[in-house]
Amino acid sequence: MTDSENGRRLHAVDDALLRRREAISDLGDALRLLIEHATATEAPTEELRRAAERIRQAAAPLGERARGRHEPPSADDMRAGVRLYNPVTGAGSAFAPPLEIHQEGEITVGACTLGLAFEGPPSYAHGGVSAMLLDQMLGYAAGASGNPGMTVRLDTGYRRPVPLLTPLRLTAEVVDVDGRRVTVAGSIATAAEPGEILVAATGVFVGLRAEQARRLFGAIAGRGEESRAG
Numbered sequence: 001m002t003d004s005e006n007g008r009r010l011h012a013v014d015d016a017l018l019r020r021r022e023a024i025s026d027l028g029d030a031l032r033l034l035i036e037h038a039t040a041t042e043a044p045t046e047e048l049r050r051a052a053e054r055i056r057q058a059a060a061p062l063g064e065r066a067r068g069r070h071e072p073p074s075a076d077d078m079r080a081g082v083r084l085y086n087p088v089t090g091a092g093s094a095f096a097p098p099l100e101i102h103q104e105g106e107i108t109v110g111a112c113t114l115g116l117a118f119e120g121p122p123s124y125a126h127g128g129v130s131a132m133l134l135d136q137m138l139g140y141a142a143g144a145s146g147n148p149g150m151t152v153r154l155d156t157g158y159r160r161p162v163p164l165l166t167p168l169r170l171t172a173e174v175v176d177v178d179g180r181r182v183t184v185a186g187s188i189a190t191a192a193e194p195g196e197i198l199v200a201a202t203g204v205f206v207g208l209r210a211e212q213a214r215r216l217f218g219a220i221a222g223r224g225e226e227s228r229a230g
């Protein structure tokens with residue numbers, strides 16, 4: 001194969017991967033819409049039965065070619081941190097808000113709006129959902145600082161309830177690195193009042209030793225994700 005033929009082939013692979021990722025995000029959007037409507041609906045009972053039947057029919061072909069537990073999604077890129085089905089940030093995940101995270105200098109910043117599907121106390125977020133968002137934020141901050149690890153402790157203080165259907169702002173920052181152990185602090189506030197902390201968390205993350213990474217992730221280690229968690 002000539003260089004230009006090889007180049008065209010690589011481009012075609014990239015295009016196919018890009019199209020697959022777009023399709024996965026599109027399906028994720030549709031599923032999240034479905035979940036939100038299914039949670040909020042007061043449609044007639046017969047409409048619920050018809051919808052359930054149509055949804056089962058739509059799901060069947062997706063299940064025909066499914067991956068197993070140790071097989072990463074073909075559209076993911078573990079090395080680049082592309083995890084399309086991450087339950088917090090994944091564009092393809094039916095129940096990810098999804099939380100969007102980026103780095104601003106030393107600070108990790110996240111944004112999302114929680115729909116009715118995340119309700120705990122009426123009109124507010126479930127406490128476990130807040131902890132899940134913060135675990136992801138703190139884990140991301142640890143990784144972004146060059147110290148990826150797994151959560152060994154997550155202390156969560158709930159100061160005020162987190163409102164649903166309200167843009168949220170989350171932050172996280174590494175406060176201590178001690179060998180394999182990284183301590184990260186973070187919080188949830190509304191985007192409108194970022195100074196008023198609703199939930200605050202401190203997490204401890206531990207970097208894996210090589211043999212631990214092999215033991216836990218050995219089945220996918222060949223795909224280059226030995227030391228990352230999440």
Ligand SMILES: CCCCCCCCCCCC(=O)SCCNC(=O)CCNC(=O)[C@H](O)C(C)(C)COP(=O)(O)OP(=O)(O)OC[C@H]1O[C@@H](n2cnc3c(N)ncnc32)[C@H](O)[C@@H]1OP(=O)(O)O
Nearest residue numbers: 135136139140143144150151152153181204206212229230
């Ligand atoms: C851009 C990137 C995007 C990347 C974005 C990624 C985001 C991911 C966010 C989600 C992350 C997750 O949910 S991870 C999933 C939830 N977590 C887990 O399932 C972890 C389960 N735990 C384990 O498997 C294990 O604890 C290990 C393998 C992590 C560590 O085992 P170990 O190596 O035997 O640990 P051990 O020697 O006891 O402890 C190591 C050190 O940590 C300390 N340590 C241990 N436990 C604790 C604790 N609860 N609180 C404080 N400190 C502790 C010990 O004192 C010790 O310190 P010293 O004596 O050395 O000083």
